Amino acid sequence: MTTSVTNNRLRGLLSFWPIVTLLALVCSVFLLLVPVWNIVSLSFAGKEGGAGVFENYVMFFSEPYYYRSLINSFIVSISATVLALVIGIPAAYIVSRYNIWARSLIKTAVVLTFVSPPFIGSYSWVILLGRKGVLTQFFAEWGISLPSIYGAPGIIFVFTLQYFPFVFLLVSSGLKSIDQSVEDAARNLGSGEARTFFTVIAPLLLPSITTGALLVFIAAFTDLGTPIILGEKFRVLPVLIYGEFVNDFGGAPVLASTLAVLLLIVTTGALLLQRWLARRYAYATAAIRPLVMQSPRPVKRIAASLFIYGLILLALLPMVNIIISAFLKSNGPVLVAEFTFDNFDKVWRLAGGPLKNTLVFTTIATLMCAVMGTMIAYIIARRPGKISALLDTAVMFSYAVPGIVLGVGLVVTYHNPPLALTGTPLILILAYFIRRLPFSVRSSVSALQQLSKDTEEASINLGAGPGMTFLKITVPLLSMAILSGALLTWSNTIRELSATLVLQSGRTTTMSVEIFNEVANGNFGTASALGMTLIVLTFLPLVLLFTFMGKSEEALV
Template structure:
């Protein structure tokens, strides 16, 4: 008894933070995923079986969903990389007119959900689309937006900013003396880029490409809206889950595990590609230079063309939201009818989106800051395990998390299915890593002596953390929090599985309106969602200061 009492007395506040964090993640993350994995090996009669996996790998329908997912996501990632890397190089190395505007438009094109872009391309290039009908009037028939071509178009244009952001950051951190040394040795142009610059930024390129691939793999709305029978794994898993409520969820579990395996393999390949890394002092950042007039015109035209095409869906959404409609057809008149109808028909969707996301972001900021601190400053086997557990959501698409949470919490002792709590849980699980990683990066560079000085002056360790350390890492936490917030209010993949009539959110409402051919209402909801994203970023820049760089 005495030994046990002494053991518990040795526990500090940070021991409890670590223990509670591990326990909570075990319950809300490891347990649901483990249950989903177990279900994938359970037969309808309750016995052990490999039939679900045999069916997955042998039935043509599921094999096509697997190969289609790999093919579409790989091609989209290659195209996104082919766009993002040149954009990053041109915008970091050369003086081009309107660079701040181009960079802002790139960020904004990323921060709306891809299914909104999908809806916009339907308005433009669908069977009755604006561009489609205009081209038909002059005798030109355009390829259909539906099927794999349309999915690849949407994914490539929506996810190339990931590659751009990672690559541009790496290019700006290169010490130019390395490239100057190569130039002095007679290595110029493409050869210098291939042999010196590219190896230095390859880890960043691969990280951006991995983000693009994982985001494309996890996306549910785009293939569902324009796939038209072209099956991908998230759609197959969702369909199997919806078809088997009350029956055998094993097939949905097997398909979900397929998504997890693909994500894990992609992460492993990215780590393997970047197994050799290079370090730089970055004391002399690359010089920004002028291009000859002809090349400058071509480079500027390329950058503006890419960003204008990428931002076009959001422009279409805003304009369409003010056009009157008759069924799925847009009329020439403009008005506020769509917005009036929204607040009359689905007012709860707007309120739910902000209510649920606000609760989730408060949890993410508080828990993320505490977990980041114990991971970086209180290192132990337990905090290392916590760090590893926080990596798990990176390889879990939203569809998988949604199915896992329903599988785990649809029966006693903890019934959460159909509640707002399960949606908040899914948001926190999926997005808290942004806050933790952002806060950890700032804590790593922060000198612990500031906190130690406070403790030496008689302020307790916990009080010193909240009075000294927390304010100093505020910007880092805020940067992660704003990304968590923006991606949470735009979340569809897990919400489509977890919501019920009382917790419908704007992304689900937009998806439902597009499916029902109510394009005007979908445009109005999308505009509200986009406006919320822009306002969130503006507030972040005001709070964090002009040096935050998010909209640079």
């Protein structure tokens, strides 16, 4: 009897879902938790005869060169967050509530701004507003001196335009969940539009607003490309981490690990704060009759339209500049008003190298995310318990781990034999996989929560095993959610820069790194052609997502 019970338990442990759960936990542990643990441990590795385990932290907070970078990061991130709220909330309200011309086109423009790699927009602003920029020289001829695009003001300006879509998309989604009766009640009691918004609608939007604000903060705080291009002497924490890592490469990047831990503490704290705020201000509302479209007075409509169109044109200006620059003859950083296709010669020369690497690495990582993400989503949604909760937490933790922190952690963990993976295609694919896994998990979990278990249970009762039921029944039902998650994964993976800069070698260079190198070398024409190619590759999956799958723009966040 005891032997029979033992055999049954053993068969249960060796069945499909326990094995999948174990595999998912192993991936999370060795690709995320162990690398993070190793950089935390390395950050406490003091020098012999030094100040002990906190030596590196003592040095960081004692030297202005180091702690100033943390202060600078807070300055630009908080400033960009506030400005993103200032422009993102009214923009979302106007587009969602006012009957202005080309509303759908405006949302498409916001998506274009959102998916454009931040560092591409940064060097585009250098072309426009740099010391020898097109707009700088144009206004100088009229005796007008434009503000510098370099330093903290330029970084804040670019961050605001790049990341306000977080706020726009989330607030737009939040407005869809508010019932018209809420507004009608306030207006019937004599409240004007502005007062109704601030006293009735805004409180219901608090989860969307706080989530958008914290996403902007995290994105700005962890961005590497923009501060490198625009920062000059203004150093932020991610740039300092990258500089220290490059200096320590080949050895133990102790100081880089210390800085990475500080960055991780901030982003993890922001993520925990966001989740607490979301629970604290969550309102169970269902829009039986969504907020109706308004037809404001002509003056208000004109003012609202000018605000929206001006914001969108400003946000899209870098992308328009990239497209134009890609077809202009260039002499290093100088662009000549002469049409040419010469800049695209570099794209064709890179087809067998960085372009191929980008497509191959992104495709493999996306497929891995689709497969593993769907199975993890099933475990979370259909097999609740302590282990599935732990797995859910581990997957969501990857949201909080910045790319450069993950890159440093993977180098620390897998730089030496027997697992010397640094610089190989495998380490990049694994980094992309674990970093973007939440997109597939979140997409499939949402779909599973709307599906009944009856069909799956009937399949199992008829003799099909759990694995066969999952493949034959669940996967087809989830096909659209799986494809949606895969398209989002692709669009976010193909433009990854920070982790790639740390993990790549000459033979594994990607398009993002190649663009970054061309910008650093002042080859703006070539960089524009490469950037245009990357933008097209990023946006094509989203065209499928929105056009053929009927997804809304809010799916991006």
